[in-house]
Amino acid sequence: xxxxxxxxxxxxxxxxxxxxxxxxxxxxxxxxxxxxxxxxxxxxxxxxxxxxxxxxxxxxxxxxxxxxxxxxxxxxxxxxxxxxxxxxxxxxxxxxxxxxxxxxxxxxxxxxxxxxxxxxxxxxxxxxxxxxxxxxxxxxxxxxxxxxxxxxxxxxxxxxxxxxxxxxxxxxxxxxxxxxxxxxxxxxxxxxxxxxxxxxxxxxxxxxxxxxxxxxxxxxxxxxxxxxxxxxxxxxxxxxxxxxxxxxxxxxxxxxxxxxxxxxxxxxxxxxxxxxxxxxxxxxxxxxxxxxxxxxxxxxxxxxxxxxxxxxxxxxxxxxxxxxxxxxxxxxxxxxxxxxxxxxxxxxxxxxxxxxxxxxxxxxxxxxxxxxxxx
Numbered sequence: 001x002x003x004x005x006x007x008x009x010x011x012x013x014x015x016x017x018x019x020x021x022x023x024x025x026x027x028x029x030x031x032x033x034x035x036x037x038x039x040x041x042x043x044x045x046x047x048x049x050x051x052x053x054x055x056x057x058x059x060x061x062x063x064x065x066x067x068x069x070x071x072x073x074x075x076x077x078x079x080x081x082x083x084x085x086x087x088x089x090x091x092x093x094x095x096x097x098x099x100x101x102x103x104x105x106x107x108x109x110x111x112x113x114x115x116x117x118x119x120x121x122x123x124x125x126x127x128x129x130x131x132x133x134x135x136x137x138x139x140x141x142x143x144x145x146x147x148x149x150x151x152x153x154x155x156x157x158x159x160x161x162x163x164x165x166x167x168x169x170x171x172x173x174x175x176x177x178x179x180x181x182x183x184x185x186x187x188x189x190x191x192x193x194x195x196x197x198x199x200x201x202x203x204x205x206x207x208x209x210x211x212x213x214x215x216x217x218x219x220x221x222x223x224x225x226x227x228x229x230x231x232x233x234x235x236x237x238x239x240x241x242x243x244x245x246x247x248x249x250x251x252x253x254x255x256x257x258x259x260x261x262x263x264x265x266x267x268x269x270x271x272x273x274x275x276x277x278x279x280x281x282x283x284x285x286x287x288x289x290x291x292x293x294x295x296x297x298x299x300x301x302x303x304x305x306x307x308x309x310x311x312x313x314x315x316x317x318x319x320x321x322x323x324x325x326x327x328x329x330x331x332x333x334x335x336x337x338x339x340x341x342x343x344x345x346x347x348x349x350x351x352x353x354x355x356x357x358x359x360x361x362x363x364x365x366x367x368x369x370x371x372x373x374x375x
Contacts, residue, residue, distance in 0.1 A: 048086045052375040055080040055096075057149040059367030065359050076100050077367070078149040080116070090123040108185055108198060109134070109166035116164050131169040137162065138169065138182050138206040140221025140237030141252035143283055149369050153319050153343040155281040156302035157254045162187055176210040189274050190258050191225035191233055200226035204235075217241040225258070233257040246289040255280045262306060266313065266353055276307040294323040296341075311352035319343030319363070335372060341365040 057078035063071040084094040096117040103112035111118065111134045119133030136145075143151065143158055151158065167184030182204045188197030202225040209218030219239035224232045235256030242249050259274045281302040288295055297320045305312040321341030327333035343363035349356040 050083060050085040050375065051373065053082040053371055053373050055082055055147070055149060055371045057367060057369040059365050061367075062362075062364040064362045064364075067359075070361070075367075078369070082371075092121045094119055094121075108187070111164075111166055127173050129171045129173070131171070134164055134166045135169060137165050137167075137184055138180050138204050138221060139223070139235065139254070140206055140219040141239035141254060142217075142219055142241050142250040143239075143252045143285070144237070144254075145219060145239070149371075152321070152339070152341045152365050153298075153300075153317065153345070153363050155252075155254070155283050155300045156304065156315055157279050157281040160260070160279070162190060178208040180204075180206040180208070182206070186225040186227070190260070191227060193228045196226070196228040200228070202226060215243055217243070223256075227259075248287050248289075250283070250285040252285075253280075253282045257307070265304075266311070266349075266356065278305045278307055279303070292325050292328045294325070296321055296323065300345075306352070309352045311350075313347060313349045313353055313356075315345050315347050317343060317345035321365075332372070336368070336370040338368050339365070 055078055057076075059075045059077050061071055061073055061075050061077075062069070079098065079100040081097045081099065082095070084092065086092050094117045096115075098114040098116065101114040103114040105112055115134055117134060117136070119131050119135045122130045122132075124130065139161060143154060144161075144163075148163075165184035165187070167182055169180055169182040171178050171180045173179075184202050184204070186192045186200035186202040188194050188200070191202065192200035202223060204221060204223035206221040207218060209216070209220070211217070218241070219237070221235075221237040221239075223235045225235065226232055233256065235254070237255075238253045240251045242251075255278070257276060257278050259276055261273065262275050262277070279302070281300065283298065283300040285298045286296065298318070300317045300319075301314065302316075303312065303314040319341060320343075321339060324338045325334065325336065326338065327336055341363070343365075345361045345363070346358065347361070348358040
């Protein structure tokens with residue numbers, strides 16, 4: 001047990017280029033500090049301890065509205081190192097580090113924006129699992145559960161909610177159903193008041209349902225986010241998935257309240273003026289598996305209302321495209337994907353924002369995604 005735990009911490013140290021290894025590995029090397037080859041040899045002999053993958057997506061992304069070209073770029077959309085493994089039966093870990101995002105230190109949990117996951121999982125019998133560390137915030141819906149590399153033009157809320165936080169998640173499994181309860185920090189300024197930002201917490205619940213042998217799946221969630229000593233913001237999410245042979249469709253819905261700097265999207269307020277808003281979004285996603293080819297179609301609707309005035313705006317969109325897996329069936333290359341997506345969004349203002357002009361936006365995304373195992 002001590003050796004396997006030491007090997008886990010060895011891996012974490014390798015990531016930061018400060019390797020420390022178990023005594024058994026040190027004794028196999030003539031130097032005081034083991035060489036990389038010795039470390040790699042040890043891990044290769046204990047394959048359950050570590051799996052390392054590189055998650056990549058490279059795109060051409062064009063964004064065009066009625067007046068101008070907003071974007072016309074070749075983009076590294078995803079570049080992440082993913083590592084997971086089993087330290088001992090019933091104890092697992094996962095690390096996911098973004099290589100194309102700055103590691104800015106967060107004031108509260110001492111993690112960085114580039115770190116998605118850094119957690120340990122502990123099984124307590126067959127039904128209970130405890131997850132501790134930086135992890136996914138358990139908002140419901142299937143859109144929110146997808147790897148960001150698999151989402152092309154998301155709903156407004158998907159981009160705005162913080163996806164990762166340090167906390168504790170407890171899950172209970174029974175009859176293919178998983179019930180989760182999670183406690184994380186309530187972040188400022190998104191939820192917590194700036195004067196309460198170092199002590200506000202959030203509690204969330206998520207039901208991951210599996211019904212009729214996987215034909216129907218659910219991701220229903222609810223959460224309360226502390227704003228100050230007496231005020232909480234509620235979030236509620238419904239995700240439904242229907243799987244019939246090679247056809248799959250998701251129907252997702254979000255609604256909740258938070259604070260935001262409205263000037264960033266509606267330039268009629270002073271910059272930094274935080275206001276309470278109610279966000280709501282719905283989306284329908286359909287995919288048909290034709291083997292190497294998978295056509296997709298998606299519709300989205302997002303609405304944001306300023307609760308301190310009568311202003312609001314909505315974004316309605318549709319997108320379609322094709323995913324192509326040229327090496328389907330090849331264990332080394334089967335996750336390599338080519339994709340081509342076209343999307344259209346209409347942004348419409350109402351109430352106090354009605355003086356702002358509505359506009360249309362067109363999106364073109366063509367690229368490649370490949371998640372492959374390094375070790």
